[in-house]
Amino acid sequence: MNFKSLEVFYWVVNLSSFNKAAVKLHTTQPAVSQRIAALEAELGVKALDRSSRAIKLTTKGRVLYDYAERFMALHTEMMLKVAEEQAVSGVVRLGVAETIVHTWLVEFLEQVQQKYPNLSIDIVVDITPTLRDSLKSGELDMAFLLGPQLDDELVETTLCSYELNFLSSPSLKPGKEPLSNSDVAAHPLITFPKRTYPYTYLRQELTTPEHGAPRFFTNWSLSTIVRMAEDGFGICVVPRLAVLKEVEQGRLKIRNTQLQLRDLTFAVAYARGSDEPTKLALAKLAGEIAQASMAASPRRRGARRMAK
Numbered sequence: 001m002n003f004k005s006l007e008v009f010y011w012v013v014n015l016s017s018f019n020k021a022a023v024k025l026h027t028t029q030p031a032v033s034q035r036i037a038a039l040e041a042e043l044g045v046k047a048l049d050r051s052s053r054a055i056k057l058t059t060k061g062r063v064l065y066d067y068a069e070r071f072m073a074l075h076t077e078m079m080l081k082v083a084e085e086q087a088v089s090g091v092v093r094l095g096v097a098e099t100i101v102h103t104w105l106v107e108f109l110e111q112v113q114q115k116y117p118n119l120s121i122d123i124v125v126d127i128t129p130t131l132r133d134s135l136k137s138g139e140l141d142m143a144f145l146l147g148p149q150l151d152d153e154l155v156e157t158t159l160c161s162y163e164l165n166f167l168s169s170p171s172l173k174p175g176k177e178p179l180s181n182s183d184v185a186a187h188p189l190i191t192f193p194k195r196t197y198p199y200t201y202l203r204q205e206l207t208t209p210e211h212g213a214p215r216f217f218t219n220w221s222l223s224t225i226v227r228m229a230e231d232g233f234g235i236c237v238v239p240r241l242a243v244l245k246e247v248e249q250g251r252l253k254i255r256n257t258q259l260q261l262r263d264l265t266f267a268v269a270y271a272r273g274s275d276e277p278t279k280l281a282l283a284k285l286a287g288e289i290a291q292a293s294m295a296a297s298p299r300r301r302g303a304r305r306m307a308k
Contacts, residue, residue, distance in 0.1 A: 003075065008035040009047065010068040015138040016055045024138070026091060076277045089118035092282065095131035095143035096123060098222040099162070100266060102242040104293040105144075108286055115285070119278075127220035129195075135271055142279050144286065146196065147267035154269045155276075157283060160290035161263035162239035164198060166255040167247070169232040177256040181206055184257055185214040188234030190225050193218040197264065198237045205259060226252070239264050241293065266290070 011021040012032060022029045040047050047061035057065055096105055105123075112121060124131075124140060128147075134140040136153050148156035166184065168174060175183035185206040191198040199218060207213040217234065219225050226243055229236035230251050246252040268286050270279040 003071065005035050005039045005042075006068040006071050008032055009039055009064065010072050012036060012048075013055060013057060013061075013065050013068075017138075018055075020138055024093075073276070089116075090278070091120045091122055092278065093122045093124065093139070093141045095134055095140040095145065096125050097128055097131065097143075097145045097266065098125055098220070099239055099242045099264070100144045101125055102222060103162075103239075104289050107293075108289050111285060111289065112282065132269070135269055138271070142268060142270035142282065144266060144268055147265070147269060151269075154271055155279075156267045156269040157287065159266045159268050159287055160294050161265045162241050162294070164237055164261040164264050165240040166235050166237055166257050166259075166261075167229060167240070167243065167252045168235045168255055169230055170250060170253045172232050172235070174235060174255060179255055179257040179259075181259055184235060184259060185211065188215040188217055189237060190217045190219070190228050190234050191237040192225075193220060197262070201261065202237065202259075237261070 008021060008025060011024050012018055015021050015024065018029050018032050018036075022032045025032070036048065043060075043064070045060040045064075046058050047064050049056040049058050049061070109121060109123075112119060124134070126134070128145040131140065131143040131145045132149075132151075132154075135143055144159060148158055166179070168187075172187070174187055185208075189202055189206075191202065193199060199216065203213055203216070215234075217228065219228075222238060222242060225236050225238055226246060228234065230246065235255065236252075240247070240254065243252055247254060268283040270276070270283070
């Protein structure tokens, strides 16, 4: 018996799937099945109950899984604490919300490459609800997404908060600034979908008995939201730090309003498991980079100048 066989067994049980374990370990399903069969033959026990389609542990299998989990955790902890950083290897499947892609993701990947050159990061860019579901199903190892939420299934830690702004094409003439609520509501609002803070707050504050709710065009894609605003379709509500280039190039203009928005908060989330020390190390690094990006934001630079 070797460590690889225990690793395969651990992931088959943890992900409840031979296929998902094969993807996680970058191998094939037949290879995974052979590993499990060889492990059972060597121990002389049946670890998995194959009488149903679902992955079920036998009595001996539950004992084996407990040992496999401890072996995996000790192995990861040893690699992080004892081995050189160059020795830390493997693949981390990372889900990322698009706002992070437009802010500090590249810097994070560069620092991971420098610190852990043998650790590979597979990036999946998607909407927060999908990323959260993929974490729970085991398709992703960790994610940078909107949060944190109270969720017993995931470990979540706040990374950063970004100022939300009203922006539009310079060609759009929404009225005299600071714009009143009626000025804002007179134009289509382009922002993130229902269940997100910008949408729910704007709908609550701008809906009136006389005129009802303003027109909303929602999308999880930041690029789509920005493109619609650039084309003069309406006023978008997004983090300013994510669209600095568009503002500096004059394609978008920040609009001052009487309505005050709270910041949009992002978190790192991951499921508990044997590779938790690696995730914790990456989460710490992401937090440092995210905090640095907040300190470099235009609003905070301005606040520091005022303090001086």
